[in-house]
Amino acid sequence: MKNSTMLEMKGVRKSFGTVVALDDVNLQLKSSEIHGLLGGNGAGKTTLMNVLYGLYKPDRGEIYLREKKVEIQSPKDAISCGIGMVHQHFLQIDSYTVTENIVLGTRLKNRPTLDLDQEEQRIQDLSERFGLEVSPSSLVEELPMGIRQRVEILKAVYRGVDVLILDEPTTNLTPQEVESLFQSLRVMVEEGMSVVFITHKLREVLSVSDRISVLRDGRNVITLPRDEASEEVLVRAMVGEGLDVGKSLVFSDTGLDQEALQVGQEPVLRVEGLQVVNEEGNPLVKDCSFQIREKEIFGVAGVAGNGQQELAESLMGIRPIAGGQASIDDTSIVGLETRELLEMGVTYIPEDRLQDGFLPTANVAQNLILGYQRQEPYHNRGFLDWNAIFRAARELITEYNIMTPSAKEPAANLSGGNIQRVMLARAFSHPAKLLVAHNPTRGLDIGSMEFVYSKLLERKEQGMATLLLSEDLDELMLLCDRIATIYRGQFAGVLERGEFDKYQIGRMMSGVETHE
Amino acid sequence: MSEQTTELGHSIKALADTLIPYILAVVAAFAAVGIFFAAVGFDVLQAYSTILFTSFRTPNGFVQTLLKYVPLLLQALAFTVPLTAGKFNIGGEGQLIVGAIGAAAVGIMFSGLPMLLLLPMVILAGIVFGGFWAAIPAWLLYRFGINEILTTVMMNFISFSLIDYVATEIWRDPTAGHPTTVPIGAGGEFPLLVAKPPLNSGIVLALAAAVIVYVYVNRTPGGYDLVATGANARASRVFGINVRVMFLLSLIVGGALAGLSGAIEVAGVHHRLIEGLQSNFLLLGIIIGLMARGNLLAVPFVAFFIAVLEVGASAMQRTMMIPVEFVFIVEALILLFVLLSDVVRRR
Known part of the structure; x- marks a missing residue:
């Protein structure tokens, strides 16, 4: 049984309009293996798995399950073939219990009475067997991300799948939760299941997979057993020959040279006992105090939704500061409007670029000047100077490699990665003594991440301060001079470069530990 | 050099991409209604030549078209300017009426003043009263977040009662058979641009308003704010x-x-306040704004086209006994096809 072929995809091709997302891709999955599927953003990993799960219909290609050809037209077909998928965004009903969420859409024993005791018992058994600890009777909305993901995995296991696909499962987890997920996956494959693990994080894939396949630009690059793979080989496969891995920032372990580590003395941003509350008056950010000095990148780590956005928005004047002090260069910013802050030289890369930073019906040039429409050189004696605006836009399009036929193109036609480049171009092209950047590399491929990192370091070299809020610990540990960890709106601790420890930060992220 | 050429090519292509769906929509709408005309037994060609060419055959037809054009253009702008910021003003009718009431009130109360004083006061009263009528729903939106579509519509109904009160109680003209006020002072009347057939100079103000609005929205930081708000308020x-x-x-x-158009109706066309002077300008204005897809450069042209259709429709009813409502169907179908072309293009 072991090492027999569980599933095979042959010659899969999928195009969207003129864009070929997958071209002649093959994937072979053995039984009892964890198969890492690696690739940058837009490499086609998720598209391939959506084809397997019946969400996309491929233009060409075949799927064989235990050497028998199968036709998968919908997720329903996939589940009846024993294929389950856990998406990046969970599809759960918040007001239902764990049990109710898991049995939803399955055949129930006691349908008329909705007596779920038997089902609950089975879920309990499964959760113990695989080490996916969860209480079946708790409401899903009360659970943290890590547990909600277990619910999603249990959903698949409950339906008796043999193949489990996990799409970027570690995005919102603390390092400890990642460890425990990996242990559960081990138990599953030992019982004969196969797991496909989609990720763009090298270290994770190396630590858990039995075999690793790399996709790039919708094509197969290589498939290797774990013991033949090394970080170097995988990086080359992921990014091609275009990137000098030796000099790359994204893959550097030790971080930066000494020059780049210098931090200035003068504080740019001073925050003292900052409070932010929601409409009901409940605190979202509690008693935050920190300083960001010249030439400093100050990181904030944390699981999404622990007050990062509220912290950023209060400093940008988007949300009112309910208590405490905040000042930039000794000028208080409490009560200032966003427009005044932008004029003072604070700039912002919002986390949710579509909601918070993007004008879909306006053109690319209009998007590039949002927030700066009253500043030189765009503004001249009461009128906008469109010549200057388009000239600046064309320069930014070239410098930031924004893929668009023209600066007059409606911004709605840009792809996600290009929209992010517009956000970056806007933030980096206007001189700012303080940058507030929230997940600035989300949705970018490795080449573009590289670019963002070098821009952040360039700012640092020029003596400017940066507040970097990120869910990517590797990114923070690489770039930051200090990292604060935020948990439920409060700093659980601030670590200096040199004492960064992934697991300690992880414990602080989940509220188990504080550090003074 | 080559970059400029490609930019120019880009612009020409963009213009063609915009115009072709419009032309197709117009042709398709006329074809669809033409089939119906033929089935009922009307002379299709004669009907269409009446609709399309009445405005251009006689000086009178052309002046009639321009007189229709003024309120249609201003109503379309009254709808399109808030639309640029993502808000729906469905109260242009009420704003026109209240603007007209303001203009008439000033024109009647200060009827002795010379034109140099009275005419600007009449125009200003129309603008201020119209703006005030919109300021009520606008403030309710600003202060309490009340949906402006509901409140602007409801303000229309209040204005109907208001004009009724003004025209039958306060300044009623007892000799008229229809609720009408006494005339405004001669100094409040717009001077004529052309004496015969009479064309008042209100059109100059309407066109100036269109130009100012266009320049403000497209060339100033304030206009940028407006466009950005409409694109993504958050x-x-x-x-x-x-x-x-x-x-x-x-x-x-x-x-x-909208209030300005009310003042022009009073001071330029009727020289008094008449109940019903709002006609169906509101609906046509919304149709024009939507056909132009909110583009302020397109609005004046689309408004002119609709004015031609409207004048042609009346002529068709007079000479051929075909009800004007058929032209409403044509207008509705054009709008439908223009909107449909968006869906088709997205596929």
Whole structure:
């Protein structure tokens, strides 16, 4: 049984309009293996798995399950073939219990009475067997991300799948939760299941997979057993020959040279006992105090939704500061409007670029000047100077490699990665003594991440301060001079470069530990 | 050099991409109604030549078209300016009526004043009253977040009662068989641009308003704020635009434009306040704004086209006994096909 072929995809091709997302891709999955599927953003990993799960219909290609050809037209077909998928965004009903969420859409024993005791018992058994600890009777909305993901995995296991696909499962987890997920996956494959693990994080894939396949630009690059793979080989496969891995920032372990580590003395941003509350008056950010000095990148780590956005928005004047002090260069910013802050030289890369930073019906040039429409050189004696605006836009399009036929193109036609480049171009092209950047590399491929990192370091070299809020610990540990960890709106601790420890930060992220 | 050529090519292609769906929509709408005309037994060609060419055959037809054009253009702007900020002003009718009431009130109360004083006062009264009528729903939106579509519509109904009261109680003209006020002072009347057939100079103001609105929205930072707010209010707020003030101002400017058209109807066309002077300008204005897809450069042209159709429709009813409602069907179908072309293009 072991090492027999569980599933095979042959010659899969999928195009969207003129864009070929997958071209002649093959994937072979053995039984009892964890198969890492690696690739940058837009490499086609998720598209391939959506084809397997019946969400996309491929233009060409075949799927064989235990050497028998199968036709998968919908997720329903996939589940009846024993294929389950856990998406990046969970599809759960918040007001239902764990049990109710898991049995939803399955055949129930006691349908008329909705007596779920038997089902609950089975879920309990499964959760113990695989080490996916969860209480079946708790409401899903009360659970943290890590547990909600277990619910999603249990959903698949409950339906008796043999193949489990996990799409970027570690995005919102603390390092400890990642460890425990990996242990559960081990138990599953030992019982004969196969797991496909989609990720763009090298270290994770190396630590858990039995075999690793790399996709790039919708094509197969290589498939290797774990013991033949090394970080170097995988990086080359992921990014091609275009990137000098030796000099790359994204893959550097030790971080930066000494020059780049210098931090200035003068504080740019001073925050003292900052409070932010929601409409009901409940605190979202509690008693935050920190300083960001010249030439400093100050990181904030944390699981999404622990007050990062509220912290950023209060400093940008988007949300009112309910208590405490905040000042930039000794000028208080409490009560200032966003427009005044932008004029003072604070700039912002919002986390949710579509909601918070993007004008879909306006053109690319209009998007590039949002927030700066009253500043030189765009503004001249009461009128906008469109010549200057388009000239600046064309320069930014070239410098930031924004893929668009023209600066007059409606911004709605840009792809996600290009929209992010517009956000970056806007933030980096206007001189700012303080940058507030929230997940600035989300949705970018490795080449573009590289670019963002070098821009952040360039700012640092020029003596400017940066507040970097990120869910990517590797990114923070690489770039930051200090990292604060935020948990439920409060700093659980601030670590200096040199004492960064992934697991300690992880414990602080989940509220188990504080550090003074 | 080559870059400029490609930019130019890009512009020409963009213009063609915009115009072709319009032309197809117009042709398709006329074809669809033509089939119906033929089935009922009307002379299709004669009907269409009446609709399309009445405006251009006689000086009178052309002047009639321009007189229709003024309120249609201003109503379309009153709808389109708030639309630029993402808000729907469905109260242009009420704003026109209240603007007309303001203009008439000033024109009657100060009827002795010379033109140099009275005419600007009449125009200003129309603008201020119209703006005030829009400011009520705008403030309710600003202060309490009440949906402006509901409130602007409801303000229309209040204005119907208001004009009734003014025209039957306060300044009633006892000799008229229809609720009408006494005439305004001669100094409040618009001077004529052309004496025969009579064309008043209101059209100059309407066109000036269209130009000012276009330049403001497209060339100034304030206009940029308006466009950005309409494109994504949340993102605009995050980047420092006070979007609630934008909502408020755009609705008030819309009301002022509608109020101006009320003043022109009173001071230019009727020289008094007449109940029903709002005609169906509101609906046509909304149709024009939607056909132009909110593009302020397109609005004056689309408005002229609709004015031609309207004048042609009346002529068709007079000479061929074909009800004007058929032209409403044509207009509705054009709008439908223009909107449909968006869906088709997205596929």
